[in-house]
Amino acid sequence: MCHLARALARNVPMPFSRSVVGTTMANACLLGVLLFTQSTSNADWPVFRGDANASGAVTVKLPAELEELWTYSAKDGDSEGGFEGTAAIANGIVYVGDFDGTFHAVDLKTGEKKWTKRFEDTGFLAATTIAGKHLYLGDYNGIVRCLSTEDGSEVWQYDTKSEVNAAVNVHGEAVLVTTEGGSLLSLDKATGDNRWEYTIDSPLRCWPTVVKNRVLLAGCDGVLHAVDVEKGKQLDTVSIEGPTGCTPAVMKGRAYFGTEDGNFFAVQLDPLEIAWKYRDTKRSSGVRTAAALTKDIVVFGSQGKKVYAINPEKGEPLWEFPTRSRVESSPLIVGKFAFFGTVRGRLxxxxLKSSEEVWQLNTGGSFIASPAVSDERIVIGNTDGTLYCFGRAETGIEIN
Structure with a gap:
């Protein structure tokens, strides 16, 4: 989701009247510019939307009927918390924090607990980021932590002094963090030291997407900001007419995201200017999900109980799918299908072509977290503290 509803649930003051609310890639790529695009089911999921461009899309083929391969309960890790943050996956391990302050490492094949790490008086609402042998994540007290993937031991922590609702991004030697206080921080990956800080007058709740040495920030101030990733200086801005916490997804020199005012934008990146704007004229509702994006289609959910598909080049609607419930979990494009959850616990x-439903499951709870894909399996957690894994019983997801 766009992390805006999370703030509302805890009565965090909002800067506007309407309700608003971020993962294989080889380790060498993570240490570099993160230009990887996931293309096989054997790839890991190290960042919020799977790759550096936040595409939320993978080129694998699902079976006609997804099967539940396993479930894991937060209670197995001695926690009463639920899952709102999206899982990260690497080397066959699922990493995810719950909102009761426990961090979980779970075996992707079996669903068995590898280890847990308890942090007192806090909780995790944001997705986890993996870079090499370390995990990076922020909590709702504003603490950003670097943990070991081996056992969850803490390498360093940094206090932003403001709630962190979005996943951090690791770019080169920098850890990029957005905060409720309106800051974009660049922390040293090895030490956690503050390298620079860029601030706006409203909350920042999106994952900081990096494209060509520029950080893209869709802000609650109704502006898309482009910031120099090395120096933290503003490079460009463009009005997006309303607040948002949605993560910009990038393809072919454009960023795609929605706003709480019900608009969905394609923004040309060089220079920043609106390429097109889509709005449902019959029932416009706020957008709180990141978009899933390929060269042929962009898919996103809305507060109006619909999922939309748009032509990414022209902004023309392709179809809409009624969900009977709000959608705050960001959709995933998997081969020829879109996979998503709703706040009423339906998956x-x-x-993608016909917009026909081919499978659904009512799990109970609520899906705020977004799905992650690795090793031919889809993993998603819900607010009742259950982590689900789906695929084909014998072999997982079938490769194209």
């Missing part, structure tokens, strides 16, 4: 698999 859907929808054909």
């Amino acid at each position: 859907y698999l929808v054909d």
Whole structure:
């Protein structure tokens, strides 16, 4: 989701009247510019939307009927918390924090606990980021931590002094963090030292997408900001007419995201200017999900109980799918299907061309977290503290 609803649930003051609310890639790529695009089911999921461009899309083929391979309960890790943050996956291990302050490492094949790490008086609402042998994540007290993937031991921590609701991004030697206080921080990956800080007058709740040495920030101030990733200086801005916490997804020199005012934008990046704007004229509702994006289609959910598919080049609607519930979990494009969850605990698999429902499951709870994919499996957690793994019983997801 865009992390805006999370703030509302805890009565965090909002800067506007309407309700608003971020993962294989070889380790060498993570240490570099993160230009990887996931293309096989054997790839890991190290960042919030799977790759550096936040595409939320993988080129694998699902079976006609998804099967539940396993479930893991936060209670197995001695926690009463639920899952709102999206899992990260690497080397066959699922890493995810819950909102009761426990961090979990779970075996992707079996669903068995590898280890847990308890942090007192806090909770995790944001997705986890993996870079090499370390995990990076922020909590709702504003503490950013670097943990070991081996056992969860803490390498360093940094206090931002403001709630962190979005996943951090690791770019080269920098850890990029957005905060409720309106800051974009660049921390040293090895030490946690503050390298620079860029601030706006409203909350920042999006994952900081990096493209060509520029950090893209869709802000609650109704502006898309482009910031120099090395120096923290503003390079460009463009009005997006309303607040948002949605993560910009990038493809072919454009960023795609929605706003709380019900608009969905494609923004040309060089220079920043609006390429097109889509709005449902019949029932416009706020957008709190990141978009899933390929060269042929962009898919996003809304507060109006619909999932939309748009032509990314022209902004023309392709279809809309009624969900009977709000969608705050960001959709995933998997081969020829879209996979997504709703706040009423339903999971859907929808054909991208026909918009027909091919599978659904009512799990209970609520899906705020977004799905992650690795090793031919889809993993998603819900607010009742259950982590689900789906695929084909014998072999997981079938490769194209």
